[in-house]
Amino acid sequence: xxxxxxxxxxxxxxxxxxxxxxxxxxxxxxxxxxxxxxxxxxxxxxxxxxxxxxxxxxxxxxxxxxxxxxxxxxxxxxxxxxxxxxxxxxxxxxxxxxxxxxxxxxxxxxxxxxxxxxxxxxxxxxxxxxxxxxxxxxxxxxxxxxxxxxxxxxxxxxxxxxxxxxxxxxxxxxxxxxxxxxxxxxxxxxxxxxxxxxxxxxxxxxxxxxxxxxxxxxxxxxxxxxxxxxxxxxxxxxxxxxxxxxxxxxxxxxxxxxxxxxxxxxxxxxxxxxxxxxxxxxxxxxxx
Numbered sequence: 001x002x003x004x005x006x007x008x009x010x011x012x013x014x015x016x017x018x019x020x021x022x023x024x025x026x027x028x029x030x031x032x033x034x035x036x037x038x039x040x041x042x043x044x045x046x047x048x049x050x051x052x053x054x055x056x057x058x059x060x061x062x063x064x065x066x067x068x069x070x071x072x073x074x075x076x077x078x079x080x081x082x083x084x085x086x087x088x089x090x091x092x093x094x095x096x097x098x099x100x101x102x103x104x105x106x107x108x109x110x111x112x113x114x115x116x117x118x119x120x121x122x123x124x125x126x127x128x129x130x131x132x133x134x135x136x137x138x139x140x141x142x143x144x145x146x147x148x149x150x151x152x153x154x155x156x157x158x159x160x161x162x163x164x165x166x167x168x169x170x171x172x173x174x175x176x177x178x179x180x181x182x183x184x185x186x187x188x189x190x191x192x193x194x195x196x197x198x199x200x201x202x203x204x205x206x207x208x209x210x211x212x213x214x215x216x217x218x219x220x221x222x223x224x225x226x227x228x229x230x231x232x233x234x235x236x237x238x239x240x241x242x243x244x245x246x247x248x249x250x251x252x253x254x255x256x257x258x259x260x261x262x263x264x265x266x267x268x269x270x271x272x273x274x275x276x277x278x279x280x281x282x283x284x285x286x287x288x
Contacts, residue, residue: 007067008230011036011074016272017048018258029067035087038067045071047086049134052079054086057127069206073229076214077273081134082127090137097128098143101150115165118154125150177204184208188228189219214275215268218284225284227274233257235288242285245269 005013007024014022014031023030028039034048038060045068046055053075059065072080084096101124108117128147132139139147184201194205201208209228216227224232233241237257244250245264254261256271263270267278 006230007070008074009232011067011070012229012231012272013258014046015053015071015074015078016259028063029070036071038064041087044085044087046075046080049081051134052081054131054134055080055082056084056086057082058084069210070230073210074273076210076229081130083131090131090135091140091143093131094128094137094139094143097124097131098139098146100124101128102146105154121150121154125155177207180204181208185217188217191219191221214270214273215277216274216280218276218280220284220287225288227276229273231259231274238284239288241269242281242288245281246285 001019001021003022004025005022007029010022010024010029010031013019014036021030021032030037036045036047037043038045043058043060043064044056045064046053055071055075056068059068083093084100085093101121104121104124105117108114111117125147128139131137138144180201184197184205187197187201188209194202197205216229218228219226220235221232223235225235225238226232233256241250241256244254250261250264250269252261252263259271259274261269261271269276269281
């Protein structure tokens with residue numbers, strides 16, 4: 001069991017339940033059992049539960065934000081249920097989420113665009129609904145009253161119309177991002193340092209990397225085949241996998257280093273949060 005690894009591997013080991021514990025070299029990002037932490041037990045990032053994971057919506061420092069990004073990327077194949085503290089009791093999580101929901105409504109009375117306040121508060125409302133369903137928990141006391149009041153006051157047809165317009169804007173923003181993604185992919189494949197990217201791509205770099213989703217890209221760096229999710233596999237092992245794939249000998253249950261292969265088809269290999277398209281397999285077969 002390899003206990004000290006880079007931060008991306010910490011997240012992938014945890015997400016795929018490769019082993020019971022691991023940490024990065026500085027010890028500020030680690031997991032034990034089902035829960036992964038940033039800096040210490042006071043900040044659990046996520047926890048495995050039946051059917052998915054509980055994931056905090058909090059952030060803290062820039063470093064913790066990077067840890068959360070690693071967890072989010074490594075667990076993209078898992079159902080995420082957002083809450084305040086994945087390690088806390090349901091009653092306290094719901095109480096805090098209700099509080100945060102109402103905090104988003106401060107100043108709505110004087111707002112020029114009240115729908116923006118309602119939209120932000122509704123994110124917490126959806127978190128509460130999903131969390132309670134996953135945890136089989138029914139809100140009680142003041143929390144239950146405040147949830148019912150929110151539904152009565154803000155979940156109206158007018159609100160739904162506002163949200164629909166905001167979704168249209170989000171679709172337009174996604175199209176703009178997609179145009180940058182193709183350019184970023186070329187630069188990433190060439191191992192271009194991110195600081196040398198054009199400013200519009202550099203500013204959206206982390207969003208772009210996440211936009212590839214589970215369909216990862218691959219490149220060769222320092223003796224490893226690396227994915228857009230940060231997983232590194234030594235070239236000799238990658239060659240064995242590619243060879244077995246072409247010969248039809250690769251099958252579900254086989255291992256890519258520590259990661260279990262879930263699916264092998266003529267169009268892709270799937271292992272945990274990675275779906276490796278055939279074109280990336282072909283690419284690696286030519287460059288290594």
